[in-house]
Amino acid sequence: MVKAVVGAGLGEQPVDIAVLSQAGDVVFVSKGWLAGLPLFSDQASAVGELKAPKIDWVGNNFFALCREFIGPSVQWVAKSFGAQENSLTDHIEAMLELVLNGADTQHCFYAIEKNGVLQHYELTAEACSNTALGAVIRHRARSNSIFLAAGIPLDSNFYEALFNNLVDGIIYQNLEGYIELANEAAQEILDFKFEGNNPDEPNKQSLLSDYWTFLNEDGQKLSLADNPILRVLTKGAGLQNLTLGVVRPDKELVWLKLNVAIINSPDTNIPHGVLISFVNITAETEAHTALEKASERLRLALDGASIGIWDWYISDAEMIWDDQMYRLYGMEPRQYISVREAWEHVAHPDDNQRVLDELGELLKTKKDTISEFRVLLPDKSIRHLRAYARAVLDEDGLVQRVVGMNWDVTKEVEAEERLAHIAFTDELTSLPNRLAFSKKLKNTMKLAEKYHGKVAMLIVDLDHFKDINDSYGHPVGDSLICEVVTRLKEVLVGDEYLARIGGDEFALILDNVRSHDAALHYSRRIQKIMAEPIYLMEGPVVNARVSMGVALFPDDGEDAVALIKAADLAMHQAKKSGRNTVLPYKQEYSSSLEKKIFLEEELRSAIRDEELMLYYQPIIDLSTEKIVGCEALLRWIDRAGKFVSPVDFIPVAEESGLIYELGNWINATAFKQLKLWQTLHTDMKYISVNVSPHQLQNADFVKDIQRLLDIHNVDPRHIQLEITEGTFLQESLNTQSQLRILGEMGFRLAIDDFGTGYSSLAYLKRFAVDVIKIDRSFVMDLEDDPADRDIVKAIIAMTTSLGFDTLVEGVETREQSLIVGALGCGYGQGYLYGKPTFADDYAEQYIGLKSVANR
Structure with missing residues (x-):
């Protein structure tokens, strides 16, 4: 029975060819022949694999190659063929000489033992019809049945070893529905132990029993009538490549690719059983299912984000769009003959050639590219699109196709334009x-x-x-x-x-x-x-x-x-x-520089003699009208008792390099004051300090501010750093790096005087900004100027949508406070809530503490 089952699955292998001249020289070999024939192989004892030597076939004499390279493990199968030669080499030479001298087609059989099993091969030699050539040699692997028919005995364990070493599962089930044969692969795949054939206790295992649950491709349970074995017996025809799910006894689901064939009796040609062969495709099925789910999730995400996908095949210039692409371009899929024609119709004339040039550059450089352009919609409106494209290369490094995606950035562009208008106008x-x-x-x-x-x-x-x-x-x-x-x-x-x-x-x-x-x-x-x-x-x-x-x-x-x-x-x-x-x-007007130099010297003296001091101005939560923090403001009263404006001395400090020393003093004083107030009054949430862009350009800024945090034992989450818009726009990698590190340390980052510089959405998204401070210039005419209200409203709406807090500076009237609060602003600062005062006065007025500044 094993022989019958195995023999049903064996077939013949592809043929490899060599052509010889009349002198026996090799003039042509096929690709398979070049890969190495078992005839010219030897065994590797360690792993049981055949090793083929590298042979230059064409131009060499075939007889000489046989004598040199036929390995000792190759066995000549001579029985029943009447050959009298002493070796396989002698037999091949004799066979070829007969053919070269005009004899009929000759055959030669040999075998090689591999992994304990003999594999048989056939060499066939026949004369060429072309008189310029000598003979054609064909080589092929042959099923063992040919040797049985010829009376050549095979190893008694051959079929059993082959049966149980097959990767595919094989089960033979008789007409009574019971399993008579099951190889080891079948038992492992289906999780059962074949009980064998015992004449006294016939095997009662059956693929028709409820031991297994069978499912169709959609995962639905099959009825007994739909069981593939019964279907084959009922219709009298086999089934091929059927995908089936099986719930095993251990409750694990495996997926199989199944073939079912009827086995007839060789004597009566009457069916006596069913042969079931199958392959475990669980891993492939699960991978396919996972891929389908991932693709569906991706499609839902792309549709939700209104992202269109396109694919351009270079060889035939075919461009494929998904449905979202057509929606983005405001057209129907069959509206134009080709995508190129569609592009020519809808692309903005000022952008058309530029985008095509950028695509051409991608084909040259093979580098990813991002492009932004406009398209004209049917209603004559303009839509701004952004496209990402990537080149897909073949194995030779040539661009095979370009894939990409488009998405609508109209709102972002319009917001940028509005902000740019505010910034530059x-x-x-x-x-x-x-x-x-x-x-x-x-x-x-x-x-x-x-x-x-x-x-x-x-x-x-x-x-x-x-x-x-x-x-x-x-x-x-x-x-x-x-x-x-x-x-x-x-x-x-x-x-x-x-x-x-x-x-x-x-x-x-x-x-x-x-x-x-x-x-x-x-x-x-x-x-x-x-x-x-x-x-x-x-x-x-x-x-x-x-x-x-x-x-x-x-x-x-x-x-x-x-x-x-x-x-x-x-x-x-x-x-x-x-x-x-x-x-x-005139050059003489530059004498004002002397004033600046003088002011610089005075400032150095002021720092040395401690003439500088910090004043504090409260910051209010507009929803509760409670103080949540304060801003530390630098003040300078010189030796003559005259107030020196920060507008005058801060630029001097920045130009002279004193700003870094001054900034460290401000930070140290503010941190010390915050710790003192938090010790006495736990509701003090934070102190805000101003940071000059010149400080951030110093590579030691982060290290120095960390040192001050450690000295005064202050949590950076209670410190707000106010930085001007221009600082965020600086190209300096050091500045950008410092800002990111400060955000990661826990500092609150606030953009000061927002709206007076270039308020770009790009840097708002790039940095971890917490607070937007709206400049006082937008607030002072709020009561009378609708335009100011619209600007403030737009800024608040934009920053709120991005997840930032908003703080309005320069609030001086109750009406202004009510307006900004109604517009959605979270926090306020200005003379209405309190003027900047010295630490003792601030503590007494706003915290209810007395004489705490210098404790």
């Missing part, structure tokens, strides 16, 4: 602001330097504007500013660039100006148009006068900062000279 006049002016000036100077040109800039300052503002109020002052802008625009005739760089200061860039005189001539036109009275609605008639300073690149400054400084010095000198005049920059 003066709210009142809609002119470019100081930041935009500096950027424009830098670019203009670069071009002038490239082409050896000159650039003039003017700073225009309104005379006595503060008096008008104080006398008639902010609305009249704003009206005056707008009228001045109108008149300045009337002077513009070409490429001049006008910006508002301060409350009553404007700046102009004059390109291609050759001298101070030309710039002065232009400025006098401004003076002339300003000489006309200004009639303000609901206000007085104003005679606006301006003082102007002129600076020329490269004569008066080699970079934007120096040029602005030179023009500003000239403008201030014009004011000192009686106002309503214009002056070009």
Whole structure:
């Protein structure tokens, strides 16, 4: 029975070919022949594997190769073939000589023992019809039945060893439904012990019993009628490649690929049993199921995020889009003949070629790329898309296809544009602001330097504007500013660039100006148009006068900062000279530098003599109107008792390098004060301290602040570090690294004066920001200016959606407090809640403690 079952599964192997010349030289061999024939192999005793020597076949004599390479383990099977030669080599030579001399086809059989089992092979030689050639030798593995038919005996354990060494499970079940044979693989896969055939106690094991539970491909339990064995017996035909699930006795589910065949009696050709062969595909099935689930999760995630997937096959230029891609582009799948045609119709004309060029660059560099572009929707609106693309390479390193995904970034772009407008545009006049002016000036100077040109800039300052503002109020002052802008625009005739760089200061860039005189001539036109009275609605008639300073690149400054400084010095000198005049920059105006040097020396003395002190201003939770913390503010009263403004000495400290020493003193004093207050009053949540960007540029900043935390035993979660917007935008890797480390240490990070710089969503997402402090300039006109309210509302909504707390500075009236609270702001700071005070006074007023500052 074992022989019958095994014989049913054996077939013949592919044929390998060699062609010989009339002289017996090898002129051609097939690929399989080159891989190494068992005939020219020897046994490796350690592992039982055959080793084939490397042989150069073509051009060598086949007889010589046989004599040299046929191994001693190759056995010549001579019985029944009438051969009288003494060895396999002799027999092959004799066989080939017969064929080369015109004899009929000759056969030769040999065997090699492998893992205890003889494997038999056949060599066939026949004459070539082409007279230029000699013979064709075919080599193939043969089933052992051919040797049985020829009367060649096989090892008695051959079939049993082969049966039990098969990886596939094999079971033979008789017509009564009982198992008569089961190899070891079947028993292991199905978790049972075959009880064998005992004539006295017939085996009652059956695949039809409830010992196993069978499931279809969908995991549904099969009825007895659907059992594949009964189906085969009922229909009289076998089943192939049936996928079946089996719940074993140990409750483990295995998946099988199953074949069922009817075995007929060789004598009567009447069925006497069923042969079931199967392979365990559980691992493949589970992997496939896991992949399907992962794919479904990915699809749900991509659909939820509105991400479209595309695939571009380079060989045939076929581009495949998923459904979401068509939705993103506002089209139907069959609307265009091809994806390329669709792209040409919807791509924004200003972006079309750029995106194609970027894709071409990806094919050259094979590097991932991210692109951003616009598409035109059917309703004529514009959608901003971002695309990620990756090249997929073949085994030769060539680009086989490009895969990618697109997603809608319209809201993000629009938010960026709104913030950029706020950052670069003066709210009142809609002119470019100081930041935009500096950027424009830098670019203009670069071009002038490239082409050896000159650039003039003017700073225009309104005379006595503060008096008008104080006398008639902010609305009249704003009206005056707008009228001045109108008149300045009337002077513009070409490429001049006008910006508002301060409350009553404007700046102009004059390109291609050759001298101070030309710039002065232009400025006098401004003076002339300003000489006309200004009639303000609901206000007085104003005679606006301006003082102007002129600076020329490269004569008066080699970079934007120096040029602005030179023009500003000239403008201030014009004011000192009686106002309503214009002056070009002169070197002597730089005497103000002496003042700065003097202030630096005074500051050094102040640090040494402990003239500096910290004042504290409360921070309020607007929902409860309770104090949650305070900001530490640096104050300087010099030896003469005169207050020195931080606006004057902080820039000096930064330029001179004193800021780092000053910052360490501020941190140490604030940490010490916080620990004292927390010891006496546990509701003090945090102290906020200002950090200069110059401090963050110092590589020791994190180490020094950690040292101060250790000295004063302060938890960094109770310290808020206020950092200006510009700091987050710095390209310095050291600064960016320090900010990340500070966030990881537990410090609260606050962006100070938000809205006055370039408020980019990019850095808000990149850094672990906790608090956004809205600048006081947006708050002071909240009661009267709807535009200010809209800006504050937008900032609060944006920052809240990103998970940040918001704090409004400069709250001075109850009405302002109510407005920002209603807009959703969390915290407030300003004179309404409390002015900055010395530590003792702060403790007494806001904490209820007396004389604790110096304990």
